[in-house]
Amino acid sequence: xxxxxxxxxxxxxxxxxxxxxxxxxxxxxxxxxxxxxxxxxxxxxxxxxxxxxxxxxxxxxxxxxxxxxxxxxxxxxxxxxxxxxxxxxxxxxxxxxxxxxxxxxxxxxxxxxxxxxxxxxxxxxxxxxxxxxxxxxxxxxxxxxxxxxxxxxxxxxxxxxxxxxxxxxxxxxxxxxxxxxxxxxxxxxxxxxxxxxxxxxxxxxxxxxxxxxxxxxxxxxxxxxxxxxxxxxxxxxxxxxxxxxxxxxxxxxxxxxxxxxxxxxxxxxxxxxxxxxxxxxxxxxxxxxxxxxxxxxxxxxxxxxxxxxxxxxxxxxxxxxxxxxxxxxxxxxxxxxxxxxxxxxxxxxxxxxxxxxxxxxxxxxxxxxxxxxxxxxxxxxxxxxxxxxxxxxxxxxxxxxxxxxxxxxxxxxxxxxxxxxxxxxxx
Amino acid sequence: xxxxxxxxxxxxxxxxxxxxxxxxxxxxxxxxxxxxxxxxxxxxxxxxxxxxxxxxxxxxxxxxxxxxxxxxxxxxxxxxxxxxxxxxxxxxxxxxxxxxxxxxxxxxxxxxxxxxxxxxxxxxxxxxxxxxxxxxxxxxxxxxxxxxxxxxxxxxxxxxxxxxxxxxxxxxxxxxxxxxxxxxxxxxxxxxxxxxxxxxxxxxxxxxxxxxxxxxxxxxxxxxxxxxxxxxxxxxxxxxxxxxxxxxxxxxxxxxxxxxxxxxxxxxxxxxxxxxxxxxxxxxxxxxxxxxxxxxxxxxxxxxxxxxxxxxxxxxxxxxxxxxxxxxxxxxxxxxxxxxxxxxxxxxxxxxxxxxxxxxxxxxxxxxxxxxxxxxxxxxxxxxxxxxxxxxxxx
Numbered sequence: 156x157x158x159x160x161x162x163x164x165x166x167x168x169x170x171x172x173x174x175x176x177x178x179x180x181x182x183x184x185x186x187x188x189x190x191x192x193x194x195x196x197x198x199x200x201x202x203x204x205x206x207x208x209x210x211x212x213x214x215x216x217x218x219x220x221x222x223x224x225x226x227x228x229x230x231x232x233x234x235x236x237x238x239x240x241x242x243x244x245x246x247x248x249x250x251x252x253x254x255x256x257x258x259x260x261x262x263x264x265x266x267x268x269x270x271x272x273x274x275x276x277x278x279x280x281x282x283x284x285x286x287x288x289x290x291x292x293x294x295x296x297x298x299x300x301x302x303x304x305x306x307x308x309x310x311x312x313x314x315x316x317x318x319x320x321x322x323x324x325x326x327x328x329x330x331x332x333x334x335x336x337x338x339x340x341x342x343x344x345x346x347x348x349x350x351x352x353x354x355x356x357x358x359x360x361x362x363x364x365x366x367x368x369x370x371x372x373x374x375x376x377x378x379x380x381x382x383x384x385x386x387x388x389x390x391x392x393x394x395x396x397x398x399x400x401x402x403x404x405x406x407x408x409x410x411x412x413x414x415x416x417x418x419x420x421x422x423x424x425x426x427x428x429x430x431x432x433x434x435x436x437x438x439x440x441x442x443x444x445x446x447x448x449x450x451x452x453x454x455x456x457x458x459x460x461x462x463x464x465x466x467x468x469x470x471x472x473x474x475x476x477x478x479x480x481x482x483x484x485x486x487x488x489x490x491x492x493x494x495x496x497x498x499x500x501x502x503x504x505x506x507x508x509x510x511x512x513x514x515x516x517x518x519x520x521x522x523x524x525x526x527x528x529x530x531x532x533x534x535x536x537x538x539x540x541x542x543x544x545x546x547x548x549x550x551x552x553x554x555x556x557x558x559x560x561x562x563x564x565x566x567x568x569x570x571x572x573x574x575x576x577x578x579x580x581x582x
Numbered sequence: 583x584x585x586x587x588x589x590x591x592x593x594x595x596x597x598x599x600x601x602x603x604x605x606x607x608x609x610x611x612x613x614x615x616x617x618x619x620x621x622x623x624x625x626x627x628x629x630x631x632x633x634x635x636x637x638x639x640x641x642x643x644x645x646x647x648x649x650x651x652x653x654x655x656x657x658x659x660x661x662x663x664x665x666x667x668x669x670x671x672x673x674x675x676x677x678x679x680x681x682x683x684x685x686x687x688x689x690x691x692x693x694x695x696x697x698x699x700x701x702x703x704x705x706x707x708x709x710x711x712x713x714x715x716x717x718x719x720x721x722x723x724x725x726x727x728x729x730x731x732x733x734x735x736x737x738x739x740x741x742x743x744x745x746x747x748x749x750x751x752x753x754x755x756x757x758x759x760x761x762x763x764x765x766x767x768x769x770x771x772x773x774x775x776x777x778x779x780x781x782x783x784x785x786x787x788x789x790x791x792x793x794x795x796x797x798x799x800x801x802x803x804x805x806x807x808x809x810x811x812x813x814x815x816x817x818x819x820x821x822x823x824x825x826x827x828x829x830x831x832x833x834x835x836x837x838x839x840x841x842x843x844x845x846x847x848x849x850x851x852x853x854x855x856x857x858x859x860x861x862x863x864x865x866x867x868x869x870x871x872x873x874x875x876x877x878x879x880x881x882x883x884x885x886x887x888x889x890x891x892x893x894x895x896x897x898x899x900x901x902x903x904x905x906x907x908x909x910x911x912x913x914x915x916x917x918x919x920x921x922x923x924x925x926x927x928x929x930x931x932x933x934x935x936x937x938x939x940x941x942x943x944x945x946x947x948x949x950x951x952x953x954x955x956x957x958x959x960x961x962x963x964x965x966x967x968x969x970x971x972x973x974x975x976x977x
Binding site: 194195197198199200201202203204205208222225226228229232233240241242273274275501502504514518519520522523525526527529530532533534536537538 | 626627628629630631632633634635636639651655656660663664670671672882883885895896899900901903904907908910911912913914915916917918921
């Protein structure tokens with residue numbers, strides 16, 4: 156893969172294209188961008204027909220060993236790699252260790268092993284097993300095995316240091332196997348930067364990882380809920396100083412729009428797109444605005460959500476403070492979405508988001524979604540997933556456009572709401 | 583055919599010269615429906631997990647909505663505001679709603695049937711509700727379905743004695759009240775439901791009476807509820823013997839493949855059942871040779887599609903092994919099987935229809951049975967008898 160940057164502004168982010176992706180080298184991904192989060196190759200709730208109502212999906216599909224590891228034997232017998240097994244076509248396959256949507260229990264990693272959690276329970280991975288999995292999955296690119304259990308607050312310095320050391324050791328071992336495996340020829344490896352919330356460890360991890368022959372870097376242990384954004388920004392900024400400019404940085408476990416914006420400014424190129432799924436599971440629809448067109452009529456149109464959010468915030472008493480929640484409690488609604496189970500939507504015949512061209516917004520109304528949620532119907536998940544995915548990826552498009560046109564501040568105001576979310580009332 | 587402002591027209595395309603089967607075009611307000619037809623059930627204004635586009639893509643021309651459930655949530659007023667059930671769920675083809683009678687009795691505790699209607703306690707707020715013929719029709723008028731069912735006095739097919747006769751006569755009286763209450767006879771077709779349990783005499787009385795009413799179609803009710811199959815088919819064939827040729831016959835609650843094929847031979851045109859879609863969610867895929875439990879271990883390494891000859895999106899894209907694995911990770915697995923099962927049912931009906939049109943339905947039946955059962959002695963006895971009764975002996 157080759158990262159071609161068109162703009163780099165310190166503290167304001169990078170804009171460019173990640174080219175020559177995939178073994179055939181024919182795919183590319185614009186950055187800042189996100190990968191397509193899946194469960195075993197399926198975007199949650201969606202079959203190919205419903206998925207293909209969406210256009211402009213990312214060219215990189217993310218699968219996770221937490222879903223795949225338990226099927227190792229099946230894949231080995233199948234022989235033709237995960238892509239064929241899942242019926243995926245024309246996409247770059249990226250294999251991560253964990254599912255960012257489902258943080259797993261901690262305390263199980265050892266010096267030589269890390270654990271993932273499948274449907275049947277914990278699966279322990281040595282580097283040998285990890286690499287055997289990669290050889291059978293046959294991704295286009297994967298993250299190296301890493302010990303990232305440092306996102307809990309109060310993790311000791313000693314533990315953090317161990318995670319950095321172990322992760323580097325795992326990386327070296329992985330690379331050794333990789334370089335000697337014909338099955339992995341042409342496959343790219345990302346090194347993983349650890350270091351918890353300790354600046355020196357973060358810098359050390361970044362510096363050391365950068366010495367290895369990796370194609371890019373995953374930033375781990377910075378998941379939503381593990382620390383407030385100010386610290387996250389500080390750590391990412393320090394780490395990226397140690398990393399080569401021409402290799403991409405993928406931030407794991409961060410997906411909330413406000414955090415995405417801040418992390419882009421700190422130097423992150425890629426994100427995992429699990430946030431739409433989490434909103435879907437809450438029965439919520441993403442609706443935050445990101446329209447920064449200079450058309451005054453459009454620009455003046457506040458997303459309906461802003462009005463409702465103000466009310467909902469006081470009603471439920473929910474505030475969204477960075478560092479307030481922990482990764483295990485990702486079920487809390489954010490201010491970027493509306494709760495369709497709320498009675499106010501019962502007879503609201505508007506689409507989820509006015510002007511959204513997704514299948515759900517073109518064909519259905521809030522009242523119908525409300526009904527589906529109240530009656531626990533499976534279609535709710537399908538329709539919300541379609542909308543939330545469309546909305547989220549459109550946000551990234553808007554982000555790239557804003558960076559290209561020097562409108563990042565305008566975008567930030569639009570996404571975060573002027574002065575904390577109470578802007579013009581709009582019906 | 584000249585009924586009072588009836589909007590459904592049945593065009594007989596072909597009649598089997600051996601059995602009582604027919605192939606028809608049912609012209610309904612939203613589109614034509616080719617019969618014999620299997621109607622998938624979308625209880626609460628949705629087919630579980632499937633978009634209307636997907637349903638349309640599978641060739642479905644008519645599906646069901648449930649008056650009881652929708653009448654409770656979100657209620658007829660909201661649906662009327664949404665331009666009827668068609669508008670609410672955005673389904674552009676035909677809808678059939680049942681009356682709510684069956685759910686009332688099967689789902690709800692302490693329901694009490696009187697001449698007025700069925701009294702019961704709402705499961706959502708404990709309120710006492712009366713579902714009368716007038717109320718049922720009123721809800722269905724709000725739903726705006728193309729075909730509505732009368733409220734019938736539903737009695738389990740395993741009940742015997744005077745209650746069955748009482749229910750049969752009451753159903754006739756309720757039919758008249760439903761006809762009178764229908765605000766929309768131009769656009770909504772009210773079907774009668776023949777009752778009488780497993781008693782031939784009672785059935786005949788019901789048939790005699792109900793066929794005198796000017797309704798656009800007839801359902802055969804009170805069956806498919808746990809009775810012996812030997813009694814079941816006899817009531818079906820008795821009913822079709824006495825129903826007018828030029829009006830559709832809807833056999834309620836029937837959906838197993840064998841039952842469908844046999845009952846088409848006995849003269850039925852329309853069928854509905856939750857079975858195919860419900861069983862899909864448990865990982866059970868319907869195939870010409872029975873069913874396949876995708877979640878079972880034996881399919882973990884089975885890399886062929888569910889049915890190599892099936893043209894549905896699921897079979898064209900995915901293997902049993904993948905679906906087996908996917909069931910452990912995501913709900914999408916259920917949707918894949920649901921799509922396949924609907925495709926299976928609709929394709930089956932399509933093939934049945936084509937064979938009637940081509941004049942080879944009896945041959946179709948034999949081939950179908952051979953494929954479905956490993957050997958002749960495994961053919962269900964009732965099916966053999968039923969088919970024999972319409973001149974299709976099975977070797």
